[in-house]
Amino acid sequence: MSIETPAPAPSDFIRDFVKADLASGKYKAPHTRFPPEPNGYLHIGHAKSICLNFGIAREFGGICNLRFDDTNPTKEEVEYVESIIADVNWLIAGWADDRLGYKAKGAAPEKRAGDFYLPAVPITNCEPFYASDYFDALYEYAVQLIKKGRAYVCDHTPEEVDRMRGAPDRAGEPSKYRDRPIAESLDLFARMKAGEFPDGTRTVRAKIDMASSNIWLRDPLIYRIRHAEHHHTGNKWCIYPLYDFAHCLSDYIEGITHSICTLEFEVHRPLYDWILEKLDLPRPLPHQYEFAKLIPTYTIVSKRKLITLVNEKLVTGWDDPRLPTISGIRRRGVPASALRQFAYNIGVTKYNSVTDIAVFEHCIRDDLNKHALRRLAVLRPLKVVITNLPETHAEQLDAINNPEDETAGKRKLPFSRELYIEQDDFAEVPPPKFFRLKPGGEVRLKYAYIIKCDEVIKDATGKVIELRCTADLTSKTGGATAGRKIKGTIHWVSAKDSIEAECRLYDRLFTAAEPDADGDFKKHLNPHSLEVVTAKCEPSLADAKAELRYQFERLGYFCLDSDRKLTTENRKLIFNRTITLKDTWAKEAKKG
């Protein structure tokens, strides 16, 4: 009896810190967070972060909050909030959904004993976290910072602030307003909040060190004026905190222990720590850790470039199955488990690297191979007539639903005199090592007979339009000559029993491994990233289910597309090809 070895627990430098903090008793359990800004759709890079944060929560008995980092009203939209919620829920469903943090709908931090708290609630009537729910608390914290003499209102224009910041190798110049009286700053800040000043006229700045070698410590801005409606707080505010101020305090308010972000925030960590320390908040404080973001080959992941593709209609939308967005990946038919496996396989480090998309493709195939139901479908049909069978011939053959999973059972497959086979499975002039059908040659029809090609029929242009073959009638599974060794086995469908389906054949969106390496990613768009064909399918596919995955044998993995619901009136089937099967013949054929 074999004992399945459990998958090794993920290990990386961040999990090492978590382990150490748990062992030392610093925290009882980790509390992480995934903090997207709702200004775009989530993509495969975010999936890495989601799996890291939720993965840590589930491995160490903790919780992970979904928190919208929504401090910039001019860039954020409800559409993005909703898509992000859907994407996160899809990715963690059945895996870490029991680790998802939640708060009461509409709840904001309460003030108790001079500090802010946000109590946990049962999982009913709950919602994700929003940094914008903390604006009252954040305002109060800024006031405290001013009162402590560690922040001030600055009247310099954006241009002046920019110029006075200095450069990496040149110290900055202090603001004229740096040492203005605390009472004056307090008054001005209150009036900023009251809406007395136009955008850009004043800011609140932390008073740190204009000569610091770290730019982010040169009196960074923590509040700015923005007379703009916010998707979550409406018109309540006309001042908004900046990322550095809002993020560390949002972490603190939610009781986050390990605040995990990408490498570019490394230089912000001193500021993160400074704010929490100068506010004299009770320990233990959250700590920030940084890891290298995912850069996959043959695609682009930058928000700006994704928006370009969507807006310029180079793809059909954010959920175009060719896009590396989570919604695109989902629509393409990739199981969440495959995406999670990928996130696990690539690891977590501080080293900037490029990940071969083949690793993802392998995870998809590996997952789908185990779970997809096998079906026969012909993408590019070529008619075949079995001449030694009567026109009335009809039989039902046994077909296996999934050779990798006995419990998937069997089904019946209709067979008749007229069939369709794949055009690629016949060659009038076969290349070397071609072991499919050729004139005078034999091939096995999966689950059916060995047939021999007797005659090739062409149209006026010389195109092959029909093959006339004879079947070895005893070669069927279980028959007298069933054991005959034939090198090739091909898929087919019975012409009169087949149904049609639109198949969308997707390929990589770009032809270059690093599409933006030369700064012109649009130049490398793959013109063949989508091909639409009308396939002939075995009749059982008429009952295809949206939640199931199918392998069209020898072709690839397919799933129903969500567009199908738009066309239910004519019951048109639309399948997306998630990914092809590995094709070693294509490689062989290339060698010529």
Add this chain to the structure above:
RNA sequence: UGCCUCGUGGUGUAAUGGUAGCACAACUGACUCUGGAUCAGUUUGUCUAGGUUCGAGUCCUAGCGAGGCAGCCA
């Protein structure tokens, strides 16, 4: 050229002073009623130079290289 971070096969990652391992990719072969899957195997690596040590991918020094940082973006 200021500060921060990082350099392990083609790619990604492990080895926490003690046999450089795993995965993907590539290539062989076996098997196969999916040219899939599976199985067996092969190729390729510690940035450089010193030092410490019985022993260094790991620790130290110097160099080289890569990435990040100068939004009222996050």
